[in-house]
Amino acid sequence: MLDRQIVSPVDNSNGSFFAWMGRVSYRYRWLVIAIWSALLILSLLLAPRLEHVLKGLGVVYEQGAAGQAEQLLKQELNLETNALVTIFQSPVGEPLASHRGEIEQTLDQIQRLDGVKTIARASDHPEYRTANGQTEYSTISLSVEDTQAFPVIEQIEQRLKQHSNPSLQTFLTGEPVIDRDGQHLTQMDLRRVELLALPLTLVTLLFVFGSVVAAALPIVMGVMAVAVTSGVLAIITVQVDISVLALNLTTMLGLGLGIDYSLLIVSRFREELHPEAVEQSVIRTVDAAGRAVFFSGLTVGIGLLSLLCFPVLLLRSLGLAGAIVVFVSVAAALTLVPALLGLVGAGINRWRIVPPSSLRSGIWGTIARSTMKHSIAAVAFVTALIFVLSSPFQHARFGLGDYSILPQHVPSRQGVEVLQQAFGVGETVPILLAVSAATPGELILSKPHVATLFQLVNDLKRDPRVEDVYSLFNLDPTLNLAAYQQLYGRLAQLPPALATAVKNLSSPSTTLIIVKSRTGSNNDDSRALVEKLRSLSPAGLHLQVGGAIARQLDTIQVVRQRFPLVLAAMLMVTFVVLCLLLSSVVLPLKAIVMNLLSMGASFGLLVFVFQEGHLHEWLNFTPLGYLDTLIAVTMFCVLFGLSMDYEVFLLCRIKEAYDRTQNNHLSVVEGVERTGGIITSAALLLILVTGAFALTSLVTVKALGLGIALGVLIDATLIRTLLVPATMRLMGRWNWWSPRFLRLDRFQFKVD
Known part of the structure; x- marks a missing residue:
């Protein structure tokens, strides 16, 4: 985010682009509401289509050397590397030979199903049967792919259940089944997250605003952002492949940013509100807070769009879906929210339930003064704590998610584990x-x-x-x-x-x-x-x-090759934008360094929990022993934008005060005091939404949700509250230094 008032206190908003947006949204509020309502209805009609068109997890680089080898084998030998595997296992001491007729009859019925191409049976492949004769498997090649295979998989599961008896265990697994189970779990998890996060968010907003109407608007915007993005994705999938896991990020960011941006707009409107001049209140709100929302979306979008540089379906899907949901959230905040505010006017404070919390509480100024008074100690404390939190990251191991990201009770995971126990780990890969x-x-x-x-x-x-x-x-x-x-x-x-x-x-x-x-x-x-x-x-x-191991190596290598270029581009673009915004080269460098420190602590905690397995019983998962490479890259890009969001919000308010007073100490106090409440409220809401994903079923989604929540928590507390004021006190006027030849002071933060 950026500061809610980056311009002079003098009302010069009438000529700005954002003021024009506010004026249009107010004067044509019924048309704006009608357009968004139509988009919502259309999206709700299109969204169910996603169940049938989304691809699998998409966690590997298909165009690598391993993919080329498998393509050759498919052309020359008709080898299917993503076949289903049906497993038969008898109790100890009872060979499968006594069930031979039942097994062959079941496989015959499966062979006759539409969508089943061929079955390679253990009777034709002795290597598919264990030496003790108690476990064997057959591979099933399908003539359909992706979601079209799901009905066939369900029919095969029904045949296995119908023809099994208590003494004969059957399992169905393989990449298509694991993808199907992952998609079903994702859909159930999203419903559970919404049921958990939305009520908690509403309660929090009631304490922030005190009234039902003001608290309800951000919730409506968050739901709107998720719904419309789902509709857009349903249209895009006609031409573009999208991973099923994109829905998780869409919901996470849609609710989080949609609510955050609306919180900023509604908070400013309540400050600007004059019952006799609602239109001017809306215009001033969008002119000030609309800038914050616009540049917040820009910083988050830079990180998400960088994911499109990786040739992996999951990363590209998350980048595209994330960028769309950010765009929708920004568009709704700049048009729909002002239209609704123009409609309710002074009724924004209606149905007051609790006294509203003060977003400008003096406690933030007290914290800033105390921190700057003991700036050396504060820097030393925060830096030491950050390094302690980051230390587990030194031992990070990177891998790619496989069947183990599923919960242990899922049959497709159990099937893989049965194969590994009977034939060895290498049988499945x-x-x-x-x-x-x-x-x-x-x-x-x-x-x-x-x-x-x-x-x-x-x-x-x-x-x-x-x-x-x-x-x-x-x-x-x-x-x-x-x-x-x-x-x-x-x-x-x-x-x-x-x-x-x-x-x-x-x-x-x-x-x-x-x-x-x-x-x-x-x-x-x-x-x-x-x-x-x-x-x-x-x-x-x-x-x-x-094979799977080779494909994973290709994926990890291509991510490692491209990540330095993506990182350099992100840092360069962010540095240039901040230089123009703050008229300084020191503050942008310091902001980027603090951003990286914050993310280092987040990744250290991620290693501590998901690689080393601490708290796994509380979070209900099996430790992986590694960090998922793709989730780590996604979390970095998302956190980079979100963390810079709060940093720039604070720095812009400090710069406004410094331009007016030329007093570094007073400007820092004023900036922290005037932004502390709104940053804390926004961060708390985002933590509630993303943290709820730590309770989902897939380990990778747990890691992404918890990692983002921890990153936002660290940034909004240690970095923004302590480290920024302390370092600005130590650097004094050097905070605002820039080489004269750059002439950064000629750039003004105003989009006309």
């Missing part, structure tokens, strides 16, 4: 080696290539990080290299079992080698194994690496 002949026209099963691949497979089996290798070159441990060369030299005469394996694992030019690691996808050993495989250059062959 196999490393796929697509090996092709380097020379066009050469056969992959020629004698020289078979010799090279036979040696490669044996080397892999000796690697301590490898649990097992499945390929055409170690199907029978009794066969040596010469035997394999002889067999593959006469493909037409192969035994049926071996002929099936050749059909499944090779084409004339390409073969598939499946490597199963001993550790999971976010383990350093698994990543090192993938890096080693990518470095191999078998003679006469071209080797590509696919």
Whole structure:
């Protein structure tokens, strides 16, 4: 946010753009309300469409080297890397053979369902069955994708329930099922968050404003922002893929910023209100507070739009959806709120329930004077505390969310865990080696290539990080290299079992080698194994690496490559805007440094909770052992805008006082005193909304909501209340220094 009054006390607002917005919104208030009502109705009609068009979680970089390898395998071998997995498990001591007829009958019925393409059964793939014969699985390839697969998944689940008995456990899992469960949990969580956050927010607003009418307006604006954004997203999805997790950020920011911006407008209107001159009150309100809202949206939007620079569906979806909800919130605050204020006029204070809290309480001036009196001690205390809070971040590990972001009671997660217990961790995240002949026209099963691949497979089996290798070159441990060369030299005469394996694992030019690691996808050993495989250059062959671990590595690498550029751009744009706004180069640098300190503390707490697992019982989640890379990037970009929001709000009010008095000490006191209440109220409301997401089901959403809430809390208390006044007292007139050749004083903060 920016200060609510950045201009001179003299009323020179009539010619400004924001004054014009206020005048138009007041004079055509019924038209403005009608337009927004039509948008709301249209959005409510379109919003249900989102259930059918949103994509999955979208957490991987599909165009990376791993994606290219999997595309090759799909073209050459018709391999589906996102197939469903149905698992059958019998009790200890009871082999599945006694249930063979029931299993095959169930799979036959599933095969006949519309949308099911093929089923690879354990009866045709011995590697799909454990040695003790108590657990096996089959893979199901579908002819439909994304949300179109959900009805098919439900039909398969019904067949599994109908034909299972108490002694035969069945599970259905796989990436499409996990995506479906994630989407269903997201929808339920959003309803629960709204039911929790909105009443708490209303109660808080009642204490801030004291009247029902004034408290209700921000709530209406928050709901309006979320609803209209959902309608816009429903239209955009016709051409653009959007991740289902975008709904979480839309609700989080829509409620948070929609309520915050309306709080600012309504608060200023109550100050400006003259019952005999409601129009002028609205104009002055929008001219002053409208500037705050506009530039607040600009600072938050810079961070969100930067997410579009990452070629990952989740990040782009969050950036696009977040930018839309910010735009809608700003537009509603600059048009709909003034129109409604013009309609209610002096009735804004109607139905008073409790005495309103004072947004200009003298306590904030007292805090500022005390802090500046002990400025060195305050800086030392806050800096030490920030470094303590940030210290866990030194041990941060980054990974990508998988099935473990789901609650433990979800069947698709349970299915993955059953597979890992029965077959090993690597069974659920196999490393796929697509090996092709380097020379066009050469056969992959020629004698020289078979010799090279036979040696490669044996080397892999000796690697301590490898649990097992499945390929055409170690199907029978009794066969040596010469035997394999002889067999593959006469493909037409192969035994049926071996002929099936050749059909499944090779084409004339390409073969598939499946490597199963001993550790999971976010383990350093698994990543090192993938890096080693990518470095191999078998003679006469071209080797590509696919699979979940490789895709995660590609995603993390592309984010790391682009993040420094995104960060530099964010810092540069913010620095330039603040230089023009504050006519200083010192204050922008200090604001950026304090912003980074605040976010460092937030990330430290995030590591403490979600990586190290503290408080996991209270928050009801299983510790991940890492920070999700994509959520960390999203939180950084969102927090950067929100934290700078409050910082600039305060600094602009201080600058206004300094321009008038040329007294650094008095201007800091006045700025803190006049903004303390409104910043605290806005921060509290945003913390209530984002903090409510800490109670959702998906671990990644918990981390995003709690991280933003903690960041806002730290920024609104330690940074804004203590560190800013103390450092401004120590730096004195140097706060306002800028090189003469820049001539920053010629720029005035006025948008005409």
